[in-house]
Amino acid sequence: MNESKIVLLIGVGLIGGSVALAIKKEHHARVIGYDVNIDNCKLAQKLGIIDDYTETYERIAEKADLIILSCPVEIAECFLEKLSKLALKEDVLITDVGSTKGRIMEKAELLFGHSNAYIGGHPMAGSHKVGPGSAKAHLFENAYYVLTPSQNANGKVDQLKEWLKGTKANFIIMDPKQHDLVTGVVSHFPHVVAASLVRQVQGHAAQDKNVQFLAAGGFRDITRIASSSPVMWRDIVQHNQPILLSLLEEWINEMREVKQLIERGDGEQLFTYFDGAKKFRDSLPVRAKGAITSFYDLYVDVLDKPGVISDITTILAEKSISITNIRIIEAREDVYGVLRISFQTEEDMESAKQSLESEGYETYISM
Numbered sequence: 001m002n003e004s005k006i007v008l009l010i011g012v013g014l015i016g017g018s019v020a021l022a023i024k025k026e027h028h029a030r031v032i033g034y035d036v037n038i039d040n041c042k043l044a045q046k047l048g049i050i051d052d053y054t055e056t057y058e059r060i061a062e063k064a065d066l067i068i069l070s071c072p073v074e075i076a077e078c079f080l081e082k083l084s085k086l087a088l089k090e091d092v093l094i095t096d097v098g099s100t101k102g103r104i105m106e107k108a109e110l111l112f113g114h115s116n117a118y119i120g121g122h123p124m125a126g127s128h129k130v131g132p133g134s135a136k137a138h139l140f141e142n143a144y145y146v147l148t149p150s151q152n153a154n155g156k157v158d159q160l161k162e163w164l165k166g167t168k169a170n171f172i173i174m175d176p177k178q179h180d181l182v183t184g185v186v187s188h189f190p191h192v193v194a195a196s197l198v199r200q201v202q203g204h205a206a207q208d209k210n211v212q213f214l215a216a217g218g219f220r221d222i223t224r225i226a227s228s229s230p231v232m233w234r235d236i237v238q239h240n241q242p243i244l245l246s247l248l249e250e251w252i253n254e255m256r257e258v259k260q261l262i263e264r265g266d267g268e269q270l271f272t273y274f275d276g277a278k279k280f281r282d283s284l285p286v287r288a289k290g291a292i293t294s295f296y297d298l299y300v301d302v303l304d305k306p307g308v309i310s311d312i313t314t315i316l317a318e319k320s321i322s323i324t325n326i327r328i329i330e331a332r333e334d335v336y337g338v339l340r341i342s343f344q345t346e347e348d349m350e351s352a353k354q355s356l357e358s359e360g361y362e363t364y365i366s367m
């Protein structure tokens, strides 16, 4: 379907590229890219993410059936102004993939509110990587994909879902303000904390080189997201400033309480604090994509002996089970360590579990 439809992708990076691939999986539309970084357009064309690219978006925008803003959120906001001055098609659909929705939707209501053209969007999955080279058609599979239709655009939500059905995401309609509060809590503020932890460690590393060598699994897990695009996060923080400031106040109070807990040194209170955090963290839906994880992880107890990883990968290869990642998350000489193996699908994870257990390995689905 959509034989002759034109999609204009403004921002040909990780998320735009992934959305474009998902659209091309289901529709025969022609996807044209526009990006300030022409190398991203060239790479995306080579990878089959876009059919062509343009160095001047205006002419294509006026022909487009679907326009996707997949650039940093401050830039997306500027593009709303630019697009509103063009003679767009009457039935055009415009969406974005930005991590914040409040300011974008305020502007969209102002400029496109009279029409039914604008539906904000935010796929709640991603990566710390950037650029079209890391784009994947399945990036949003099972993830929540928030939609924020402008006042008159409710009737067009199904049309957008149809365009985006190749993402296999779970669409959810939200109010933009509610969206910014929730994502502030689970995504934006954790990013600020991750970056600040890395900067604290950086300060210590300048005093003692061993800090870098010993920055192991736990630190890496909790700070992976600090490796994401600083441009993207600068814009997110500027857009969600009031909510982030209020979360920062909450966090400062929480840290004051933690300080008192540590000063008191009461084992029972410390246990209760960590146990409460563990119980809530463990209750989160770790097997659904979203804020917590992007893959189906299986944990395997292993003796740290030479050949154990190749034994495990051989067992899985014999059953044609593909893995997306494998990592030793704890290993000391001659004691049990834990291997984390990630799979693309739940079925692969379940078959791996069965195969490894039948060979005598002990496995868990979450820890």
Ligand SMILES: NC(=O)c1ccc[n+]([C@@H]2O[C@H](COP(=O)([O-])OP(=O)(O)OC[C@H]3O[C@@H](n4cnc5c(N)ncnc54)[C@H](O)[C@@H]3O)[C@@H](O)[C@H]2O)c1
Pocket (backbone or CB within 6 Å): 010, 011, 012, 013, 014, 015, 016, 034, 035, 036, 037, 040, 070, 071, 072, 073, 075, 076, 097, 098, 099, 100, 122, 123, 124, 125, 126, 127, 128, 129, 130, 131, 132, 229, 232, 236
């Ligand atoms: N990375 C994630 O995990 C994630 C997840 C969901 C949503 N988002 C949102 O998706 C959007 C894109 O982020 P990304 O992760 O794909 O980053 P990215 O860096 O991979 O892609 C952004 C692209 O926008 C381009 N760009 C920048 N300024 C531009 C301009 N003036 N005109 C045209 N193109 C321009 C960049 O050159 C780049 O190709 C952001 O709004 C971000 O908030 C990111």
Ligand SMILES: O=C(O)C(=O)C[C@]1(C(=O)O)C=C[C@@H](O)C=C1
Pocket (backbone or CB within 6 Å): 098, 099, 123, 124, 125, 126, 127, 128, 129, 186, 187, 188, 225, 228, 290, 291, 292
């Ligand atoms: O997995 C990551 O690297 C992400 O940071 C993805 C993440 C998130 O916080 O979950 C980051 C920002 C986006 O708006 C949506 C998803």
